[in-house]
Amino acid sequence: xxxxxxxxxxxxxxxxxxxxxxxxxxxxxxxxxxxxxxxxxxxxxxxxxxxxxxxxxxxxxxxxxxxxxxxxxxxxxxxxxxxxxxxxxxxxxxxxxxxxxxxxxxxxxxxxxxxxxxxxxxxxxxxxxxxxxxxxxxxxxxxxxxxxxxxxxxxxxxxxxxxxxxxxxxxxxxxxxxxxxxxxxxxxxxxxxxxxxxxxxxxxxxxxxxxxxxxxxxxxxxxxxxxxxxxxxxxxxxxxxxxxxxxxxxxxxxxxxxxxxxxxxxxxxxxxxxxxxxxxxxxxxxxxxxxxxxxxxxxxxxxxxxxxxxxxxxxxxxxxxxxxxxxxxxxxxxxxxxxxxxxxxxxxxxxxxxxxxxxxxxxxxxxxxxxxxxxxxxxxxxxxxxxxxxxxxxxxxxxxxx
Amino acid sequence: xxxxxxxxxxxxxxxxxxxxxxxxxxxxxxxxxxxxxxxxxxxxxxxxxxxxxxxxxxxxxxxxxxxxxxxxxxxxxxxxxxxxxxxxxxxxxxxxxxxxxxxxxxxxxxxxxxxxxxxxxxxxxxxxxxxxxxxxxxxxxxxxxxxxxxxxxxxxxxxxxxxxxxxxxxxxxxxxxxxxxxxxxxxxxxxxxxxxxxxxxxxxxxxxxxxxxxxxxxxxxx
Ligand SMILES: Nc1ncnc2c1ncn2[C@@H]1O[C@H](COP(=O)(O)OP(=O)(O)O)[C@@H](O)[C@H]1O
Ligand SMILES: [Mg+2]
Numbered sequence: 001x002x003x004x005x006x007x008x009x010x011x012x013x014x015x016x017x018x019x020x021x022x023x024x025x026x027x028x029x030x031x032x033x034x035x036x037x038x039x040x041x042x043x044x045x046x047x048x049x050x051x052x053x054x055x056x057x058x059x060x061x062x063x064x065x066x067x068x069x070x071x072x073x074x075x076x077x078x079x080x081x082x083x084x085x086x087x088x089x090x091x092x093x094x095x096x097x098x099x100x101x102x103x104x105x106x107x108x109x110x111x112x113x114x115x116x117x118x119x120x121x122x123x124x125x126x127x128x129x130x131x132x133x134x135x136x137x138x139x140x141x142x143x144x145x146x147x148x149x150x151x152x153x154x155x156x157x158x159x160x161x162x163x164x165x166x167x168x169x170x171x172x173x174x175x176x177x178x179x180x181x182x183x184x185x186x187x188x189x190x191x192x193x194x195x196x197x198x199x200x201x202x203x204x205x206x207x208x209x210x211x212x213x214x215x216x217x218x219x220x221x222x223x224x225x226x227x228x229x230x231x232x233x234x235x236x237x238x239x240x241x242x243x244x245x246x247x248x249x250x251x252x253x254x255x256x257x258x259x260x261x262x263x264x265x266x267x268x269x270x271x272x273x274x275x276x277x278x279x280x281x282x283x284x285x286x287x288x289x290x291x292x293x294x295x296x297x298x299x300x301x302x303x304x305x306x307x308x309x310x311x312x313x314x315x316x317x318x319x320x321x322x323x324x325x326x327x328x329x330x331x332x333x334x335x336x337x338x339x340x341x342x343x344x345x346x347x348x349x350x351x352x353x354x355x356x357x358x359x360x361x362x363x364x365x366x367x368x369x370x371x372x373x374x375x376x377x378x379x380x381x382x383x384x385x386x387x388x389x390x391x392x393x394x395x396x397x398x399x400x401x402x
Numbered sequence: 403x404x405x406x407x408x409x410x411x412x413x414x415x416x417x418x419x420x421x422x423x424x425x426x427x428x429x430x431x432x433x434x435x436x437x438x439x440x441x442x443x444x445x446x447x448x449x450x451x452x453x454x455x456x457x458x459x460x461x462x463x464x465x466x467x468x469x470x471x472x473x474x475x476x477x478x479x480x481x482x483x484x485x486x487x488x489x490x491x492x493x494x495x496x497x498x499x500x501x502x503x504x505x506x507x508x509x510x511x512x513x514x515x516x517x518x519x520x521x522x523x524x525x526x527x528x529x530x531x532x533x534x535x536x537x538x539x540x541x542x543x544x545x546x547x548x549x550x551x552x553x554x555x556x557x558x559x560x561x562x563x564x565x566x567x568x569x570x571x572x573x574x575x576x577x578x579x580x581x582x583x584x585x586x587x588x589x590x591x592x593x594x595x596x597x598x599x600x601x602x603x604x605x606x607x608x609x610x611x612x613x614x615x616x617x618x619x620x621x622x623x624x
Binding site for chain 1: 405452455457458477478481482484485486489490496497498500502509510513514550558562
């Protein structure tokens with residue numbers, strides 16, 4: 001143990017003497033570690049972000065969408081089968097609402113369009129549903145109010161808009177209330193602006209939508225169909241049973257391949273799987289640069305050993321064993337590699353901090369541990385051959401070496 | 403204490419012929435002796451010293467320490483014996499330049515793994531004080547004079563309380579005054595601490611300071 005501390009000290013002193021060489025040698029590890037750490041940080045951040053987005057949509061929700069999306073727990077290879085093959089209608093909503101433990105069923109119609117208020121016009125998405133949509137998606141009004149069941153029944157020509165689109169159109173969110181907005185030539189009165197939900201990256205951007213009663217939206221939807229249904233179950237519902245019931249009811253009208261009933265958790269785990277695979281591929285590619293860095297360390301360690309044959313001879317003469325010499329050079333290789341790793345981590349931290357405002361990158365303790373362990377292991381793996389060579393030098397030839 | 407019987411050392415030269423640096427050397431070194439090995443340059447003095455100091459093995463013949471043949475010792479056992487039995491002093495001092503004087507002196511104790519760091523440190527400081535270089539403890543070898551470096555090397559050689567001090571041309575890189583001081587120091591180790599001291603030299607006046615002299619020429623004792 002004392003030996004290691006001593007070796008470490010002399011290694012650090014050596015690094016101080018050869019600053020440029022040390023820096024250049026650990027550069028490979030630095031680059032490798034930072035690319036691995038950054039990829040993990042970005043992957044993790046993105047995954048967390050999407051999970052949060054989904055979680056904020058509310059719980060106990062089942063989504064019914066056209067086409068077969070999941071197969072055996074992951075996304076179906078080759079994309080959803082017969083996507084867009086069917087559309088749901090109000091009969092499906094009424095049928096599903098009869099299932100016990102179903103609180104309500106939200107029909108969803110959405111359409112991208114342009115909206116204008118006199119001179120200004122903007123692209124926006126209509127999101128049409130029943131009054132329960134606000135409960136289901138956890139949306140609250142910041143100004144004005146949300147629409148009610150009676151608005152839906154009356155086909156009221158009103159909209160509740162997201163804060164982002166409100167700002168775009170009116171500068172100040174509260175000044176939107178009571179104003180008229182033209183959607184495809186039809187006038188709607190803005191009765192509310194929602195509280196910001198945040199996000200818009202990867203998930204649906206709930207802050208940019210125009211929410212209106214699905215009955216009113218039928219003017220943009222002559223077929224009176226819905227692109228998706230969202231089923232809210234009661235808190236302690238038997239979700240598996242409900243899924244079965246939904247399936248049975250929908251099978252009366254549609255083929256099995258034409259729709260999916262998806263639980264939030266299933267979607268999350270499927271997304272998680274995609275990210276894990278994507279990340280693994282990227283991280284493996286980045287790991288190649290670590291190997292290159294390791295070879296750099298091995299190279300410089302061979303040079304160091306050759307430069308220090310005399311020193312090795314002296315140490316052997318005063319009692320160092322082969323093992324002592326091995327430990328000394330291994331310690332140096334690991335210190336060199338770990339130095340690169342810590343530098344790489346530091347740089348990654350700074351980059352993550354820098355992009356934090358634009359991208360939810362995130363370095364967790366696992367990533368730090370992996371970075372430190374991997375750089376130590378690289379030092380060991382690539383240091384062992386040069387260190388072995390140093391240890392195997394004959395004491396007499398080394399001490400006579402000039 | 404040490405016995406060499408018919409020890410020969412052959413080297414393979416560049417031209418693939420065999421060169422005998424030592425030829426059938428037999429000698430006995432007793433505990434507490436102070437001996438000089440004298441001979442011209444290239445006569446095989448260093449080779450002989452390295453064999454006595456367990457850094458090298460003979461091509462033929464046997465070396466015994468305390469009656470034990472060392473031919474069958476493993477590399478680890480030889481390292482341990484070097485660490486505890488022998489202390490080397492070299493012509494070029496052979497200090498490690500990136501370690502301080504104190505660390506250089508402590509190093510043998512760390513390899514011997516017998517003393518705790520603070521014990522090794524106080525013993526090293528004791529030796530440095532005794533040799534008048536305690537104020538240089540934190541200096542680096544290339545910042546002190548040759549005489550001070552050789553004192554450091556002697557302190558390092560004494561660190562593990564060896565039985566035998568082997569000094570190979572210890573005054574070769576020093577001016578004559580400093581050389582005399584170093585010689586006085588080495589011979590006093592023999593007198594005061596009854597350490598066995600072997601001094602290798604090509605200089606007859608240096609050799610004259612020891613009681614016993616072994617002459618060597620072309621690899622043979624004469
Ligand atoms: N590794 C070696 N290979 C070949 N010849 C060597 C080697 N080591 C020493 N010699 C030769 O052996 C002879 C004795 O060397 P050495 O013991 O160093 O002499 P000294 O110390 O008396 O000057 C010299 O001629 C030297 O060139
Ligand atoms: Mg010599």
